Amino acid sequence: MTAEAVTVGMTSPSLPEWIFPPARGYLAEDLDHLPDLPAHTELIDGSLVFVDPQRHFHHCVVHRLHIELEEFLPPGHEVIQEMSVKLAPRQRPEPDLFVVGPGAQIDGEVTCFEAGDVVLVAEVVSPDSEVRDRVRKPVLYAEAGIPHFWLIEEVNGKPVVFAYELEPVKKSYVITGAHHDRLKVSVPFDVDIDLTTLYRSRTR
The missing domain is CATH 3.90.1570.10 (tt1808, chain A)
Known part of the structure; x- marks a missing residue:
């Protein structure tokens, strides 16, 4: 699956709170509760991974x-x-x-x-x-x-x-x-x- 891992940059009021993961990383159950999470977001090693356009x-x-x-x-x-x-x-x-x-x-x-x-x-x-x-x-x-x-x-x-x-x-x-x-x-x-x-x- 094509994807791109989230990287944390400068803070911005327009960014959702979940863009900055907790210190322990996310847990599998968190994907069901994070608001407005992009479709097909994966969790790999506690980090969110987003889907790129498919070929x-x-x-x-x-x-x-x-x-x-x-x-x-x-x-x-x-x-x-x-x-x-x-x-x-x-x-x-x-x-x-x-x-x-x-x-x-x-x-x-x-x-x-x-x-x-x-x-x-x-x-x-x-x-x-x-x-x-x-x-x-x-x-x-x-x-x-x-x-x-x-x-x-x-x-x-x-x-x-x-x-x-x-x-x-x-x-x-x-x-x-x-x-x-x-x-x-x-x-x-x-x-x-x-x-x-x-x-x-x-x-x-």
Whole structure:
């Protein structure tokens, strides 16, 4: 997800109070109570992270992957987009896509999901959030025990899915495959997606 971390500069009466975080940093629950917080704000290491405008590649891949995944979901599973996951007291990112299992609470009042309910999380790498998408977020997802992680990179204008599985002893991800034209996996459930349909660039 494209994002830019908040930096504290000179004080201004026009700035909201939450722009200056408490000494301990923010907690996951604070995101539900800060007034007029921009949509899709994430919490990483106690700091607020705001979303930048999406690129067309990012938008199309996330949107079409969501649709494709719906076709393969086992009973009781659901693909979630534009919502956050509470990983730890000071960690509440918003993955590009994730899948929750049958134990997840799903109703109109839910504002985020618990890490224990997530079976798969996917991030589409953006140029201005490469370190977060490739380094920090995978560590957080693994430490929270999310069993499967997909990192989606743009390679020569096409999406490539790098699939990872959690190694439970060290709580870190190990790569299980790099998928270029077709994503065919059996975990966390059977998936067979033609990746060439997720994005086609057009020029005038």
